[in-house]
Amino acid sequence: MQHRNFRLLWGGQSLSLTGTMMQNATVLWHVSLLAGDQKALALGTVGLVRVVPILLCALLGGAIADAFDRRKTMLVTQGAMAVFAAVLALVTLFGASDLASVYLLTALTAAASAFDGPARTSLVPTLVRREHLSNAVTLNKMLFQVTSVVGPAAAGLALVFLDIGWIYAINAVSFVAVFAALLAMRDVPARTASERAPVSVRAVADGLRFVFGTPLIRSTMLLDFVACFFCSATALLPIFAQDVLQVGPVGYGWLCAAPAVGAVVTSAILVRQERRITHRGRMLLWTVAVYGAATVAFGLSENFVLTLLCLAVVGAADTVNMVLRNVIRQLHTPDALRGRMVGVNLVFAQGGPQLGELEAGVVAQMFGPVVSVVTGGLGCLLATGWMVWNCPVLRRYRHITDAEPAPARVVPMPSGPAPVRTMPGRTASSG
Numbered sequence: 001m002q003h004r005n006f007r008l009l010w011g012g013q014s015l016s017l018t019g020t021m022m023q024n025a026t027v028l029w030h031v032s033l034l035a036g037d038q039k040a041l042a043l044g045t046v047g048l049v050r051v052v053p054i055l056l057c058a059l060l061g062g063a064i065a066d067a068f069d070r071r072k073t074m075l076v077t078q079g080a081m082a083v084f085a086a087v088l089a090l091v092t093l094f095g096a097s098d099l100a101s102v103y104l105l106t107a108l109t110a111a112a113s114a115f116d117g118p119a120r121t122s123l124v125p126t127l128v129r130r131e132h133l134s135n136a137v138t139l140n141k142m143l144f145q146v147t148s149v150v151g152p153a154a155a156g157l158a159l160v161f162l163d164i165g166w167i168y169a170i171n172a173v174s175f176v177a178v179f180a181a182l183l184a185m186r187d188v189p190a191r192t193a194s195e196r197a198p199v200s201v202r203a204v205a206d207g208l209r210f211v212f213g214t215p216l217i218r219s220t221m222l223l224d225f226v227a228c229f230f231c232s233a234t235a236l237l238p239i240f241a242q243d244v245l246q247v248g249p250v251g252y253g254w255l256c257a258a259p260a261v262g263a264v265v266t267s268a269i270l271v272r273q274e275r276r277i278t279h280r281g282r283m284l285l286w287t288v289a290v291y292g293a294a295t296v297a298f299g300l301s302e303n304f305v306l307t308l309l310c311l312a313v314v315g316a317a318d319t320v321n322m323v324l325r326n327v328i329r330q331l332h333t334p335d336a337l338r339g340r341m342v343g344v345n346l347v348f349a350q351g352g353p354q355l356g357e358l359e360a361g362v363v364a365q366m367f368g369p370v371v372s373v374v375t376g377g378l379g380c381l382l383a384t385g386w387m388v389w390n391c392p393v394l395r396r397y398r399h400i401t402d403a404e405p406a407p408a409r410v411v412p413m414p415s416g417p418a419p420v421r422t423m424p425g426r427t428a429s430s431g
Contacts, residue, residue: 005185006127006136009120012181014143016078019174021151022158023085025256026167027106029159029249030092032238034099040369042099043235044361047353049103053111054350058118062343063203065118066336067196071182074123077116078182082175084109085168092165114350118342125330125338126189134327141323142267145315148260156253197336207340210333217332217341219394220284220325221348223387227288227321228352230379231295231314235357239369245304258308259315266316270323281397284324285388291317292380299373328397 001007028043035042064073088105091097128136158167197203212218241252291314298310333341356376364372388395 001139003128003132005188006124008181008184009123009127009178010139010143012178014147015177016174017144017147018151018154019085019171020081021147022155022167023088023171025152025155025253026159026164027102028235028238029155029252030097030102030164031099032242034097034102038365040236040239040361040365042361043238044358044364045103046106047235047355047357047361049107050110051351051355051358053107054114054346057111057114058343058346058350059204059207059340060199060343061115061346062118062207062340063197063199064115065122065339065342066203066207067199067339069190070119070123070126070339071185071188073119074116075179075182077112077119078175078178080112081109081116082172084112085172085175089165089168089172092168093163094165097165110350114343114346117346117350118339121342122335122338123188125335130331133330134323137326137330138267138270138323141270141319141326142264145260145263145267145319148315149257149264152256152260153253156250156256159249159253191335197340204340207337207344210337211341211344214332215391215393216397217329219387219391220328221345223284223288223321223384223391223394224325224345225348225352226383226387227291227380228349229356229359230376230383231291231356235360236364236369236372239364240307244302244369245307247304251304254308255311258311259318262312262314262316263319266319267323270320279398280324280328281394284321284397285384285395287317287321287324288387289381289384291321292377292384295377295380296374297377299370299377 001010028046031042031046032039084105088097088102091101091105124136124140125133155167158170197206210217211221237255238252241247241249241255245251245255247255294310294313294317298307298314301307301310329341329345330338360372360376363375
């Protein structure tokens with residue numbers, strides 16, 4: 001937090017992400033009300049309409065993040081998401097919403113996020129020093145999880161007192177905080193023309209070659225995909241709240257927030273302890289296994305408190321493996337390729353859960369929500385076992401000092417105070 005620009009972005013996102021999490025939870029509730037008897041399939045379709053734009057736009061979004069000013073790119077993408085939230089609010093408040101309109105605006109928001117994600121994630125390493133990057137990643141994850149607690153819980157309460165459209169309107173207004181933070185930033189390290197790759201098919205291909213040619217990064221992305229594909233149970237939470245546990249909208253809000261409660265506690269510990277984890281690869285694989293086992297327990301539970309505890313464990317395990325994955329990728333990726341790496345990762349990280357939501361919805365429609373969640377958790381455990389057997393580079397990965405290059409050294413100048421370039425996009429004063 002000593003870095004002013006990081007502090008600005010973190011603070012702005014704290015408000016904006018709260019609004020986004022409110023909208024995400026509300027969309028699922030809204031769809032369940034509009035769909036009638038087909039709500040399981042309709043909820044799964046939300047994942048489909050989110051993943052298709054991501055698959056189509058993420059690689060291009062990564063190339064744009066490496067070609068243009070990332071801060072300015074975020075201003076455009078955040079503005080687009082604010083407009084889509086406002087339109088969804090107006091359509092709903094005037095009683096014109098149906099499944100088609102909700103799906104369309106959800107898909108447009110996902111498309112904008114496919115351009116926003118690479119720019120935002122690639123911007124963060126330029127706002128902090130390298131030795132603080134793992135803490136920055138952990139703090140961003142903590143922020144995401146805190147807003148995942150506050151947002152759905154607030155949505156659950158708001159659904160009791162407000163029309164659904166007003167929740168969408170709150171989200172639209174929340175983007176102002178990010179605009180203000182981005183405009184207030186000063187002295188963001190600029191990249192030279194030689195450090196920017198033009199947007200082209202070749203640039204996208206270079207990003208794909210880098211990711212798939214780096215076994216460590218490739219294996220973390222594959223693990224992310226299979227885990228999220230099989231454990232996308234959150235899409236079915238409205239059904240568990242309404243039919244299995246019968247806890248209503250307020251209980252639904254707490255079910256949505258429970259994974260984030262576990263994640264927040266875990267994140268607070270990781271801020272200080274992450275760099276002490278020596279066997280990072282083993283820890284990553286173990287936490288994914290815990291993630292799958294907790295999902296199985298959640299599916300079998302018929303008690304509200306026990307279900308909350310299972311979901312909290314899901315969030316805690318997800319936090320550890322997500323932080324470790326992100327730190328590994330950021331430290332192993334050159335800045336010139338960082339946007340494209342994030343774009344490829346979006347296909348895995350967002351494609352997995354969204355396709356998983358569709359799979360969960362189809363299975364729940366055919367066999368019931370409990371079967372869908374339990375079989376998904378078992379699938380995650382089997383996939384993790386396969387990764388342990390087939391990815392020795394990930395299993396053996398240890399602490400940064402064992403596998404990664406040392407931070408770039410500051411080279412002193414013979415005279416004068418002019419800056420000396422030591423890393424892409426960074427400068428250091430002489431002496």
